[in-house]
Amino acid sequence: MTVSETRTSGGAVTGGVGDRPVRPDGTLKVKGQFAFSSDLWTDDMLWGATLRSPHPRARIRDIDLSAALALPGVHAALTAADVPGATHYGLEVPDQPVLAVDEVCYQGEPVAIIAADHPETARRAAARIAVDYEVLTPVTDADAALAAGNLFRHVPVRRGDPHAGADVVVTGEYQVGMQDQAFLGPESGLAVPADDGGVDLHIATQWLHVDQRQVAACLGLPVDKVRLHLAGVGGAFGGREDLSMQVHACLLALRTGRPVKMVYGREESFFGHVHRHPATMRYEHGATRDGRLVYVKARIVLDGGAYASTSPAVVANAATLGLGPYEAPNVVMDAYGVRTNNPPCGAMRGFGAVQACFGYESQMDKLAAALGLDPVEIRRRNAMTTGSVMPTGQVVDGPAPVARLLELVRDRPAPPAASGDQREWPGGVANTTHGESVVRGVGYAIGIKNVCFSEGFDDYSTARVRLEVAAGEPVVLVHTAAAEVGQGVVTVQAQIARTELGVERVTVAAADTTVGSAGSSSASRQTYMTGGAVRAACRAVRDRVLARVGEGSRSEGGLRLAGGKIIDVPGVVVADLAEVLGDEPIEETVQWRHRPTHPLDPQTGQGDAHVQYAFAAHRATVDVDTELGLVRVVEVATAQDVGKAINPQAVLGQIHGGTAQGLGLALMEELQVVDGLIRNPSFTDYLIPTILDVPPMSVEVLELADPHAPYGLRGVGEPPTISSTPAVVAAIRAATGLSLSRVPVRPEHLTAALLAAAPNPDEAGVRRAEREVP
Template sequence: MSTLTREPTTVAGGVGTSAPRPDGVLKVSGEFAYSSDLWADEMLWGATVRSPHPSAEIRAVDITGALAVPGVYAVLTAADVPGAKRYGLEIVDQPVLAVDEVRYEGEPVALVAADHPETARRAAARIKVEYAVRAPVTDPEEALSRGDLVRHVPVHRFASAGGDALTADVVVTGTYEVGMQDQAFLGPESGLAVPAEDGGIDLFVATQWLHVDQKQVAACLALAPEQVRLRLAGVGGAFGAREDLSMQVHASLLALHTGKPVKMVYGREESFFGHVHRHPARLEYEHGADRTGKLVYVKARIVLDGGAYTSSTPAVVANAATLGVGPYDVPTVVVDAYGVYTNNPPCGAMRGFGAVQACFAYESQMDKLAAAIGVDPVEVRRRNAMTTGSVMPTGQIVSGPAPVEELLSLVRDRPLPPEATGDPRERPGGVANTTRGEGVVRGVGYAIGIKNVCFSEGFDDFSTARVRLSVLGGEPAVLVHTAAAEVGQGLVTVQAQIARTELGVSQVTVATADTSVGSAGSSSASRQTYMTGGAVRAACQAVRATVLERTGRADALSLVDGKVVASDGSVVASLVELLGEGDVEETVEWRHKPTMPLDPVTGQGDAHVQYAFAAHRAVVDVDTELGLVRVVEIATAQDVGKAVNPQAVVGQIQGGTAQGLGLAVMEEIQVVDGVIRNPSFTDYLIPTILDMPPMEVDVLERGDPDAPYGLRGVGEPPTISSTPAVVAAIRAATGLALTRVPVRPDHIALAP
């Protein structure tokens, strides 16, 4: 394959333009087909029987009542799983259907297939399971003392041979808690499994990672991977929750057993039990600094509740540990992060992935440090801000741009919004407030966070792209095919933009993602534009090199508007003419620079590919009598390296900030003794358009020389620093410590 080092040409709808999304109009008009809209002739409906207990032995399962219901085609239990009884992202420990015991409320125990969804649900309700209920372990600290450990990641780096003697002129300490947050995506888990003539299965599903689903499903069905063909159906958001399996194996089992297509769609309540959530956390921090506020050391202990099964807890723990001191230069670091098993709901990936929990704690500490030395909260951050060449707690050198101080200055220097008028709609609680604003106080808070991009710790992170250049309707056309999951982030648009830029062709089609092409990895870790974008770019460059070679001219330089252009600007040939010799197709498997595992004793090593940064300033009004909070404005600044699609970048920043605001003041799955108390959007609150304030956004483009087009992952950083910024503003207004998120009204109104 030829390597082309020449610069790509620009084209309408290419990189750096706000190219429109092909799914945009369909989604806002309600015409987009999501996975829950799938249909097939003679289709059956699947339903799941779930445990009502967080911990119990299974003594017996009686399915006779379900089998007697007219319209029921199959009832399956763990004994009917033909292959591996368990699956898992990193550790294979989660049962397809419960075997002998259940370890969390909502664990799947049995399956039903029937000719109507209500029939399937009625039949499922008639299955009798005899449980011997056990006392659940729901306290992570108790689990840690029992040795129920998923992973411990130590990150210990000392500035001198003095070892762990942690002393400083100014010392601030704090203990912080983060509640369990739900991804709250638009479309609940759903998909359609269709039995195939070769004895395999065709699965149409909303997911984040087609090939890892394929691997796990094939193992559980005792099929070869090539007999399990996955095709991405319309995805209504993901945010990490679709990395793990939900209904994939269940629908496939029922389809193979009945010989008919089987569709499964979770209701909203079942969805709360059917996917992982953000890890709740308890974080103990100690910051030591000199009298100017310059950090001398940070010591931290982080405990993450992984719930009943592993999921991606090991990687989340590693992120919390390695990013646990924030975007600051700290000579001595002692961080110990733990993930533990409990009988709470399983927790795994969610936007921000370990960095969210740590950021709330270390940014709260930076505010404490600012108060202790009597300086502005932004100033103490600026004095400690890392730069290019800074050393991470793991010993890794930050090789790319790290404009931490610049981001902080941008949000600080934004004009503040005007004070609220007498309009009751501008008060916390709005027109329903029972006070008249007597106790309303304004506060301003700041925060900045750091996030890794792409997979880490030596993971073989790659993406595959197949690009074909051909003639269609008398014009050159490009077909891009990857397995990258479009989950609402605009990845389909980005792939087309890259193809237009590299090949100078405006007509680009992006094929539906499926497993007939090589893996693209997961749509997570803010990695797809970096990884699949890099793969598409490399495949396009290979196609372009072949086309230029066909001209036989050494001065053939670039492709512009369907033509080959020489170095002097003259047209060498048309693409249509050159493609008369046949289509050009290239498949490329693209990797980023290598990472390495962390040392298991010290936590040292070059674990991450790239670092991304975002800063927030929040302005809030707080009714101190009622504990109500109104976020008046949020200003944010983020370095994106290169805005491949500027409008989409701003949308990602706005969306990520909304989720961070939700965690700050309203979002929490209430779990009591292992039982979820609020599995609905009536009781689990998420920000609406009325809760989101005006946002002022500064987008920096400080290109990363190691990344395609210099870009950085965009999706996660705004979720990380928005939460502590909002809480810092509430603290500034109330003078309260507020060490737990979400901040509830009683934390303010009933504070001693």
Template sequence: MSEVTRIPTDLVQGATGHAGVGASTLRPDGVLKVTGEFAYSSDLWHEDMLWGHTLRSPHAHAEIVSLDISEALAQAGVHAVLTYDDLPSDVKHYGLECRDTPALADGVVRYHGEPVALVAADHPETARRAAHKIRVEYRELPLVTDEATATAPDAPVLHPHREDGHAAHVPHPNILHRQPIVRGDVASAAARADVVVTGDYEFGMQDQAFLGPESGLAVPAEDGGVDLYVATQWLHSDLRQIAPVLGLPEDKVRMTLSGVGGAFGGREDLSMQIHACLLALRTGRPVKMVYDRYESFFGHVHRHPARLHYEHGATKDGRLTHIKCRIVLDGGAYASSTPAVVGNAASLSAGPYVVDDVELEAVGLYTNNPPCGAMRGFGAVQACFAYEAQMDKLAAAVGMDPVEFRRLNAMSQGAVMPTGQRVDSPAPVAELLRRVKAMPMPPERQWESAGGAADVRALPGGLSNTTHGEGVVRGVGYAVGIKNVGFSEGFDDYSTARVRLEVLNGEAVATVHTAMAEVGQGGVTVLAQIARTELGVQQVTLIPADTRVGSAGSTSASRQTYVTGGAVKHTCEAVRERVLELGRRTQGTYHPAWATAELLLEGGKVVTDGGEVLADLAELLADGEPVDIELEFRHRPTEAFDVRTGQGNGHVQYAFAAHRAVVEVDTELGLVKVVELACAQDVGKAINPLSVVGQIQGGSTQGLGVAVMEEILVDPATAKVRNPSFTDYLIPTILDTPPIPVDVLELADPHAPYGLRGAGEAPTLSSTPAVVAAIRAATGLDLTRVPVRPEALTGTRGD
């Protein structure tokens, strides 16, 4: 285990030294974004472009009886109106994991807001008015809204003709996926337990709430193809799904990443991509589509709401004996990434604890609720909320401090997961808990000034001035979580990088080209830092991401620094070797050290590990061709979980984070103020420490949001979304976000480039249960649902 490094959170300097790996390099797009000068995809413009608009279903489940577009087509300024019957290819469906989503409603709508028709017009308002003139007659169908209605004997089967069929191990066609995890002998272990606690938990539907709604520009090309400029998370996955529906080969659908205003999983699925391309190809004109905030809530997937039942057993001295759980995830109308989310939820449902005997299960449903898919934490978030509540219950039952109870049962390197996979890199769970508990506590009654007057901004309710401290109670809560890194279960997870090294104006410079989607995670600094470190150059140019280079996979699963960073490192190493060959030829003699030494490039010089200068890089390349190499990089392979037992080496790497939340609660009004949300996390190697801390603080804030405010409300009677706006869907603002001190450990994973560990998702897991645990500590209430609403704290009924 390598040395533990504590990274301070007040990193504000720019590039240090050669701005390579380990430097806190400032983002090149940072100032542009905060000043409003950055060009997002919604800013795209073409002089002769049309505007596209989508007509969406007002019902959650209905048959389309008739559809009349004549009045819309007759409106001045309208250039095209398209429906399902106008799709140009025999392939009319798409999907991330199974092709079950129609590009336009295929005679049936399955959720509120499903796309039914498209309009292209010369002005966005004209397109909207024309869409309202499309006459659609619907016949409403019975709703499937939860597990009971999905599996009832008379339940309508939502996808009877799904192209890939239904797996034999799934008990009903409306159950999209089921993953059990069975290991050991739970019955015998339960008999040894001195204490058994159970709990039923509920996790609400969360929105990614990215600030830049879906948008893009499709431009028809002279070769019959189309160029699409779009905000997305995964260019090549989009391409794989788009081209068949357009009836085009992939080389005629050229995609370029445009400015992305956040993602968090919500852009892994298609939104307007196919629609804009269809309209552009039909009209022969560029077509721009931009969702407003209302439409965005219908235009992308959300976090799966979940119901979770847990049973834990422990001996009187605090050792876990067994775990049983069942997790039901509502996938909504279409599959998206639900099968993978189910696999994650099941395989990580025991948490970062040592327990030999488990019976775990997760299922994903098809319903008529809004489609759900990827969101930061990807199934592990819902499980962590429940198992951490259970750990607090167990600690209380055996009379132990909740942190010490967790530390007693914490896994470490060498532990075996419930899936049978051995954790073969550092797993400092106990150390993270120790560190976060040891961090200084915020002062008591922090709202009081030196003169005793109350600063209401620091109180629950804030500037609403509901209290001056009367009825305010403090609580402290802890939680820790485990998250996989990278794509799992046998997915061929790789990335591609092209690196070009040449001399310009006497200086060696590097150009890096990948298809990595920069969605705000900071890859624009990381890839350049790696190239500087590996090639010893100062000037590195990143070419905008597009499909002219091989796939980089998705910007999700905390994988881009590992996989695309690994691809850049791998390709730079090949470039270095090519330069070394040039050095041999230039010198005219062969020196064995050139072939065996670890090559380092510093300040434009090719040197051996002993420091001897072999040749000046500029001299080597000035008279020859640039060195230009494109290579793929794969992490070590994974395997699918057994469909009956869940055994298998399903994950690449694990990440761990622990939180301590300090809250103050106005017990009379049910208002909560999160005073501090401290975090300790192991990141393996901080490629950019400043960016790492930002990722941890951002993930922690999203976890806080789902703990106390964020939820998409779906009417159980109609399956319609009730709050599709930032007026009614609340997200934390700067006034809600507390100080988030961060203690970063760097315990190298020997299997990963630079020893790094994906960092972006883990803090989203443990922040939610830590906040809720703190609220429980303040109120004494058994809070089993998130978000925690004021009525849950006061006993009043909400709307």
């Protein structure tokens, strides 16, 4: 169990909603003492390893396990023929094989698994497995896949006149590369066979119950014989929504009768989970001469790779949010998700909205330039507000402070010019520039994201709350299956319990499948959903306590609990809570749902598909060395409406982290996939921002309550990632004058384009000097 600590002041309970209690995992993580799933250990444990396909596409003629099984210390070697239950699994479509059946469809697809008494023995045994492949030509081009009908989903959105004209028209084609979640804790877990013929799986995941359902089906076991326990998670960002080694570890444990641990290395991790969908987008924006949008047309193609994962939902997000937080009376939007032999893609922070935002925000800057308007002003003139109608026909009935967020970042003081400190120039401590060809630029962007699951999905969370007396004082136990992936949901549950019950001592039980589902820690939904469930369960407990007190407990305003006392509205003590409870604990389990959503019309894309919308704006300031193509992000200013900051410290952490992830996509993060082969599966070649790359951040937090949400809160985790990428690229465009239609922006994109634009090197130097900051 994880105990969330709090402090009291003057007898009043603190650490409730709006406070900043210390996270129970914070100190342990800072000191390197936190137990992650890769630290799991048990006596008599075996180690699992996976043999993966080296080919993006090939037919399997034969698999010979004999050499692997002959190696001393090897206890099992399994292939698809050894899967006792369903041979395929999947979040939305069960199309992904547990182990390859007859054919491999992407590089890294699991073909066989090994259990041995030492991890190195397991790896050596996997390398001894002989697979006879007939290599086939892979389909790796998304447009070719679309033309061939390899389609996961097409979502059309139609609103208004599809043939509307406009005074000013701008078009653009944009690309987004394949981004990896790059979580620091690779896939790992421990499967322990049980006496009842089932298995206990200790796993780092985002969604315990959906894992349980898929694992049980593949094992051919009843769901109640597959018990999942959340182990320490080293980050997720969507990459742990799909299965990785869950079924494999359980298969090996049940076959050998011994616990089996599996831990991916960093390279294997790049092959072991889904990635952000690469995208190609074509946009056309038409506007009046005063800058009002008349129409938007767009075609978005997302490469889903070999298997469906969450591609259908990602496509829907790209389509329904593809206009951005703007009003346009006429919309023609088509989003496609296609199947290729590239690595599978699925959920990643921002979930379809990231790709679309880079497209529509690039277009808004183009439109501003064509009309001679300020980039913020063109956005303000078209900003949606409360009551605006989405392209899907859904009315935005919560706060939509789009213009205000833009104004907040615009009005922040500008960062100072770089000093003589080498660390403040592009290239930093590498000492690659002295500032002679460095120019500064400022860029803006704002994005929109849905919160919670959509399109009629039965999205709910379950919470069990128990109030009892221990050592003479009341204590609360909160139990949910919400996956703590670093976002602080454990702390949030304790805060809500303290607020609702007024009891200082709150314990949050470890998440597992012995309580009802909490859904996934994704879609910025856990605080909304599990927070709502905990609040509802606490209120049910409180009602039962007040019923014990007797008549008067149902008066207007009711009685409430505070500091271990039951008090009425004026604050007169009625009874000591410990005396009221005695030896009879009160426990309530509540399944809580948000307001309903509805499927999209398959022909028009119309429908109230989303629960809630969230908004964030960014202003990025960059210095660019135009000779070397180096970029330094000097400062990022951001503003976001969070509805209600349940934990202000955690809110800031989410905004900082999300912004850094968007910065990574803007400048460095891309899995290089050539002919279906990943060329950079390591942190040596797949670059992520370090502390030296992340600039100072100025954060403005609005708390405009959503009337439909618990405490008025709004999901926080994804919006910062969405608009930070286009803001950084807009700033580079402002500095260099280049169009820059692809992310990440690499040095050669800057230097090659600038040289090509200049008739001679001298003129290139003049152009750079004109843009230099004094």
